[in-house]
Amino acid sequence: MTAADGAALFTDDTALAEALPGYRPRPGQADMAAAVARTIDDGARLVVEAGTGTGKTLAYLLPALASRRKTIVSTATRYLQSQLADKDVPLAQTILGRGFHVTVLKGxxxxxxxxxxxxxxxxxxxxxxxxxxxxxxxxxxxxxxxxxxxxxxxxxxxxxxxxxxxxxxxxxxxxxxxxxxxxxHARREAQAADLVIANHYLLFADLTLRESGFGEVLPGADAIILDEAHKLPDIAGRFFGQAISSRQLRDLVRDARAELDALGGDMPDRRAQIDDLSQADRAWTDSLAGGAQTQSWQELATPERIAARDTLIQALAAVTQGFDAVASRSEGMQNLAKRADELATQLDTVTVDNDGERVSWLEIRGSGWIWHSTPLDVASPFARAMNTMPGAWVFTSATLSVKDSLSYFCNRLGVYEAEERILPSPFAYEDNALLYGPQGMPAPASPDFDAAVVNEIVALVNAADGGAFVLCTSYRAVRSYGQALVDAGFSPLVQGQASRASLLADFRADENAVLVATSSFWEGVDVRGRGLRLVIIDKLPFASPADPVLAARFSAMKAAGDNPFMDYQLPQAVITLKQGVGRLIRDAEDRGVLAICDPRLFTARYGGLVRASLPPMALTRKRAIACEFVAQLAPDALANSS
Structure with a gap:
């Protein structure tokens, strides 16, 4: 078989119908499979947005496996890796009528x-x-x-x-x-496999190693398929930059003490150097206390913090010299000396002030920290990195376009000379979904906004009798709206009360549950059926301009004559919003109401662009109509009508 033969299975779909009970042809799926087959055969590039329900996984798996070419499929999370390996690949093998050597490779x-x-x-x-x-x-x-x-x-x-x-x-x-x-062992398995299922973090670790000339993690491949590709630009920023964390320092201290104990504890000078390093780390961490969660080094660089940083670098240098002097005692001592030297170099590198091409910033996490040096442009390094792995590249997601254009995604990631396809969802959004934009909402910055949102949430959740996601743009809103629902007599599931998996399991187990959550629930969550019939979004998800990387990127864009809001912040918000909207309709039979409480969807000059980027739903500005629509979907209402 060839890649084209795999795509042809969507035209002559006997094998699909036999393997999938209730199978129905989807034109978008056949179109995508044909485009993937061409891309693999030609060693070309393809960017394809496949709307929810298109069936994009089989649309790329069948041509890839049928091609008999070495393929890497990369996705966003370990969970999705497992889903591909345990569900989608076995189904594809059944349809193709033969087995393949498939392996999952993780970090x-x-x-x-x-x-x-x-x-x-x-x-x-x-x-x-x-x-x-x-x-x-x-x-x-x-x-x-x-x-x-x-x-x-x-x-x-x-x-x-x-x-x-x-x-x-x-x-x-x-x-x-x-x-x-x-x-x-896992990497050897990957070398021998026909299909390697990786994740984006592992892929970028591999690409940065290849570009630096220091080896590789993944095997070479004829085709690389990147699912959930909308996440790639942000991940690229992490990997094409540099970072050092308090965890790395504390791991070094712990490992050094364990190695000294294993060698008999007869090196007091080395132990003293490790103690000095631990104290220097604590002093540096204490100097950051009380600040914002993320700040640029330019904002943080007081004389006291500069002195604390320098002391930390000096402590690492002392450990390097001290452990190097006794490196002959064990492989562990050699490794510790090398690690201390590399950490000192990294710390010195990431503290370089913003030079117009990158920004140095700190992220505070509890009692720890991560110091980043992030490039403002990832298009150039990613384009170079792709050239280290020649062959076909396929980028796909349900959310890549902004108002019927893929240019924002392609330009941000440096994917040029690619075939571009936008395939709409086969679901009947016009009939099954209602977009509700409340009238008279105060501006999001108004002190009255939260109270107005609570009024909408309580009214809609009452009408729906639960079955609702309340998706927020901040943890503060999660806490506020969660408490408001409790005060109104509900028992909501609130992010932070339990693990993500536990909250989802509890939600799925109760058709009348209400979940209040933020970013991690906006995507990658699949609840089908009447258990989720209402999605409420508080605000358009604009990234904070106080973010140090975003602020530096905006400054660079302004200097280049670009419009940071229209060219970057708005398109990114649209893609994030589309992810949240995508939670509502997950199946051809799903029905529900999407409420977006942000008045800018209608009052701002860009509101029309945002609405035009969403699935084609019926629209109402009246609460009574939205409540009536969703009330008909409540389990009791459906039971009474049957």
Whole structure:
């Protein structure tokens, strides 16, 4: 078979109908599959927005697998990787009538490091011992070393950094257990596979390594398909810049103390240097206390903070020299000296003031921090990075366009000379969805805005009898609206009360549930059926101009004669809004009301552009009409009408 043969399955769809009960042809899916097949055969580039319900996953999987070319599919999260591997790829193989060698490849922090497990066993206390022993038992049976089999590596459990490796602390070929390395095993599997399922963070880690000439993470491929591509520009900014975190420093301190203990504790000078580094880190962290969560270094660079930074760099230099002098004692000491030197260099690099091409800024996270140096333009480095992996590139998402144009996405990421396709959703939005824009809403900056939003939320949720997402643009709004719903007699699920997975499970289990949440629930959430019949959005999701990267980018755009709002901030808000809107209609039978409480949707000069970028829904400005529409979808109303 060829890529074109895979695409042809959507025209002669017997195999699809046999594999998918209730299968119905979708013109957009066939169009996308044909475009993907051409792109793979020609080694070209394709940017395709496939509206919700198009069936984009099969539209790229069938041509890719049928082509028999080495393919990497990259998506946004580990969850989506698992969904591809466990659900979508087996279905594609059934339709094609043959099997393929498929593997999932994740970042090294997802794999058990047997060497670091041994170190952890040597330093375990009464609190960590049961957990570490349980990991050891699991390690005897795992075939992959993927710690997702044992637990959730994103749950913040302090055991994970102790039993996994990073690029900083990995000993490489010097590791005494190198031949049993699970990361190495996973990469060998990827080299042999027909299809590698990766994620965007891993892909960018690979691209930056290739461009620097320091190796690679992913195998070479004939085709690279990037799903959920709307997330790529922001991720690119992280990886084409540099960063150093308090966690890296604290991991260095912890690992150094463990290594000194393992070597007998006979090096008091080295231990004193590590203690000095720990104190310097604390002093630097204390100097940041009380400030905003994100600030540019230009704003933060007081004499006191500059002195604290310099002390931290000097402490790292002392550790480098001290541990280098005793590096012959063990591979661990060599690694620690190297890590301290690299961290000192990184810290010196990220503190360079904004030079017009990048911005130096700090992100405060609880008692920790991350210091970033972020490029203002990611188009040029990404375009160069793509050239290190020649072959076909396919970018797809349900939300890439702004008013029927893909130029914002393509220009921001540097994807030029690509075929561009916008394929609308096959769902009947005009019949099944109603857009409600409340009349008389105060401006979002008004002190009366929150109270007006609460009035709309309470009225709509009452009419719908629940089954609602309240999507907010800030955590402050989540807390405020959540409490208002409690005061009104509801028992809402509120982000922050439990994990994301737990909140979603509780929502799906109750057709009358109400969830109040912010950014992480605007996308990647799939609730089908009448359990979600109302989505309320408080404001248009404009990024804060106080964000240091955004502020620096705006200054650079103004200097170049561009309009930062119209050329950057508004298109980005539209794409984010489309993600939130996309939560409402997930299936051909879904019906519901979308309420957007921001009056700028109608009063601002750009409101028409925003509305034109949304699916074609019926519109009302009257609350009574919106309440009547959604009331008919409540479980009790449907039961009475049947």
């Amino acid at each position: 090294r922090a997802n794999y058990l490091c047997l060497h670091r497990l041994e170190v952890a066993e040597g330093a375990m206390d009464m609190y960590s011992a049961p957990r570490i022993r349980a990991v050891r038992e699991w390690a005897k049976t795992t075939q992959t070393g993927d710690i997702g089999e044992f637990g959730d590596p994103s749950d913040g459990d302090p055991i994970w950094p102790r039993i996994t490796s990073t690029t900083d602390n990995c000993l490489g070929t010097e590791c005494p257990l190198y031949d049993k390395c699970w990361v190495l």
